[in-house]
Amino acid sequence: MTLPWWNWHGTALPDMKGAVSITIPSHPKYLSVVRALTSRMAELADMPGPEVDKIRLAVDEACSNVIKYAYKGDTGRKIVVKFRVIRTGFEVVIEDTGEKTDPSFIAGRDLDDVRPGGLGIHLIKRAFDVFGFDEKKKKGNRLRLIRYKRGNNEN
Amino acid sequence: MTLPWWNWHGTALPDMKGAVSITIPSHPKYLSVVRALTSRMAELADMPGPEVDKIRLAVDEACSNVIKYAYKGDTGRKIVVKFRVIRTGFEVVIEDTGEKTDPSFIAGRDLDDVRPGGLGIHLIKRAFDVFGFDEKKKKGNRLRLIRYKRGNNEN
């Protein structure tokens, strides 16, 4: 489900106060650093263990896509990842200053069509309930991901 | 050994390009986040296993001191920790916007004088070769820590 930027919770934008923010160079060797941080933050947000693993993978995939598509493999740029524990769940925002992404071009492959690639977007969208690009960002991209808490019997 | 700011390597200041930087609220619950990141970065800097543990503890102690002394327990401020893998070792810079630290007041206790407290500075200085405050920072503090690589038979 992709919601418009102004309608994440149906109400105002949550501010990023209390957020943890990391800046890494756009080099794949720093992805393990983002993963370590993502796990720790998802744990602080009380996400259950199997969800922590899915969230870690999803954030890794989103950062990999920034390196591949927004920066076209340039390893000397910057990626900013912000984490925020919110009342309703866990929010991750990923920012770059690379080429603007056209959200309508983002689509995973049909999972029955077996070929290399096209999995990352599926892995991001299964971990997060909200997947949306901030249309108001002038230069580069800001991807906002939100995972809501589930009730006891939901998934 | 505390070197003056302009003389870390005897030469120019290294820039922080290629650095990883994290911003956390000055609340103790985020210390575990900094520890996870510190370990991962020390590993990327090829520090040996037991050194990674000492470095992790040292950075934790330095951030705890920022919360206790620069921010006097205020948990709503910001701490920035920057990590950089340099040719000669591993560098960590810790910044706050709190009360200026007078380096001459910083001293661990005599280890033979058993009492609670006074250990943190010792734990920081045994992990890092350089421990120094940037006197040029206008507001708040910037503590720079450097751990040099050892030859095979050194410690």
Added chain:
Amino acid sequence: MKIEISDHKGKKVMALSGEIDMHESPYLRKELMALVGKKTTPLVVDFQAVSYIDSSGIATFVEGLKGMMAFGGKLQLVSIPAGIMEIFSFSKLDKVFEIHGSVDDALNS
């Protein structure tokens, strides 16, 4: 990630350990496609010590499988930890790869 290749009575086993991500998968791709290029079959890949895999790692195995199929070779994935198996199932690749419980199961298959 570490790669160790060993010989079990003439059959090759590629044992992987650690994390397979976008940083590591080019190295995996090189080693895997070299074996595929030499028409090494069957090739058993042991996942037991793999702690993490992302979509670039998965894509590398899909590419390896396609290379194998081109000459009728066999790629066998074994000892896949539960958390990683879950990614193969989610992406419907558990139906596409030949998967065994252990190196021995694959060698005796």
Added chain:
Amino acid sequence: MKIEISDHKGKKVMALSGEIDMHESPYLRKELMALVGKKTTPLVVDFQAVSYIDSSGIATFVEGLKGMMAFGGKLQLVSIPAGIMEIFSFSKLDKVFEIHGSVDDALNS
């Protein structure tokens, strides 16, 4: 960090697990000083499952020891993992605390 307090033939054992840092040590302090306040002696503290301790955790035990010494009580630290023992030695506190290899060693001491 988790704290579990159990009774071994009338002697109290406080088993700690996880990380003891500036965030967790106020909770440790509360539990420890409550036992000290009740003149619980000997008190065995089991470190086996402790994965991390910082100077605030160490300071808490120094405080506990001082409280014990005030009434002639005994604080026994046991099963300290090597990485943590190293911090006690570095700070010369291995000479100050009564340290045993295991809960049984302490109970039989």
